[in-house]
Amino acid sequence: MSGYRLHDGIALIAALVAPFLVALALVPFRTGLTATNAALVLVVAVVAVAALGTRAAGALAALSAAAWFDFFLTRPYGRFTITGSDDVQTAALLLVVGLIVSQLAVRARRLQGAVITDASHLSRLQGTARLAEAGDSPEAVVEHVRRELVGLLQLRGCRFEYGSLIGRLPRLEHDGSLWLGHGTGETEATYWPDRWPDGETELRAVGGGHYYGRFLLDPAPGPLPSEQARTVAVALAAQAGAALDSAGLAHRG
Numbered sequence: 001m002s003g004y005r006l007h008d009g010i011a012l013i014a015a016l017v018a019p020f021l022v023a024l025a026l027v028p029f030r031t032g033l034t035a036t037n038a039a040l041v042l043v044v045a046v047v048a049v050a051a052l053g054t055r056a057a058g059a060l061a062a063l064s065a066a067a068w069f070d071f072f073l074t075r076p077y078g079r080f081t082i083t084g085s086d087d088v089q090t091a092a093l094l095l096v097v098g099l100i101v102s103q104l105a106v107r108a109r110r111l112q113g114a115v116i117t118d119a120s121h122l123s124r125l126q127g128t129a130r131l132a133e134a135g136d137s138p139e140a141v142v143e144h145v146r147r148e149l150v151g152l153l154q155l156r157g158c159r160f161e162y163g164s165l166i167g168r169l170p171r172l173e174h175d176g177s178l179w180l181g182h183g184t185g186e187t188e189a190t191y192w193p194d195r196w197p198d199g200e201t202e203l204r205a206v207g208g209g210h211y212y213g214r215f216l217l218d219p220a221p222g223p224l225p226s227e228q229a230r231t232v233a234v235a236l237a238a239q240a241g242a243a244l245d246s247a248g249l250a251h252r253g
Contacts, residue, residue: 011053058102207245
């Protein structure tokens with residue numbers, strides 16, 4: 001089971017268990033606790049699950065909270081039946097508010113993750129630019145980019161090959177798409193939709209319109225990184241090409 005599936009499974013279990021445990025903890029205080037206050041406590045549990053889980057987990061937590069509110073905290077106790085109209089309204093509001101708040105919590109977490117990712121990508125580009133501007137050798141810039149690509153694309157390895165193109169490898173294009181070339185008897189290029197192909201994939205370093213070499217990416221089998229990550233990888237390779245071009249190294253066509 002992958003890490004993502006394991007995380008999703010744990011989140012779904014938490015969505016069922018957390019509201020149950022919170023409602024159970026409120027049982028000794030239910031006679032002196034208003035239904036509204038009890039519902040607010042359960043909403044907190046829903047938000048906690050949603051903040052760590054998925055939209056499905058948040059929705060399940062809201063349903064679980066409404067069910068256990070009915071079972072433990074409304075009369076008749078210990079039954080999924082509500083006799084008071086106020087309790088019915090409170091349970092309905094708990095469900096609606098729980099669903100809304102849980103989805104907002106998931107969205108906020110994802111937006112925060114996107115901001116962190118954007119900052120990380122910008123930091124990689126800025127770090128490479130500072131290295132080039134400081135007058136470091138183009139080889140140092142190439143090595144820096146090589147290391148950045150390993151982390152950015154979660155590669156098993158990466159090496160840089162100077163000189164002419166040899167062989168017909170899959171290629172990461174300037175727009176981040178993955179080009180597989182032309183198959184036998186085919187007139188149109190093939191693009192890999194969502195997974196790394198077997199073997200190495202090349203990412204060319206071009207500066208001033210000249211080809212200087214290529215990064216040979218060794219990815220682990222599995223889905224491609226995000227389009228944003230692939231676009232940043234192309235930009236890093238372009239920075240390496242620019243550093244090589246600025247140094248006046250002989251290029252290979």
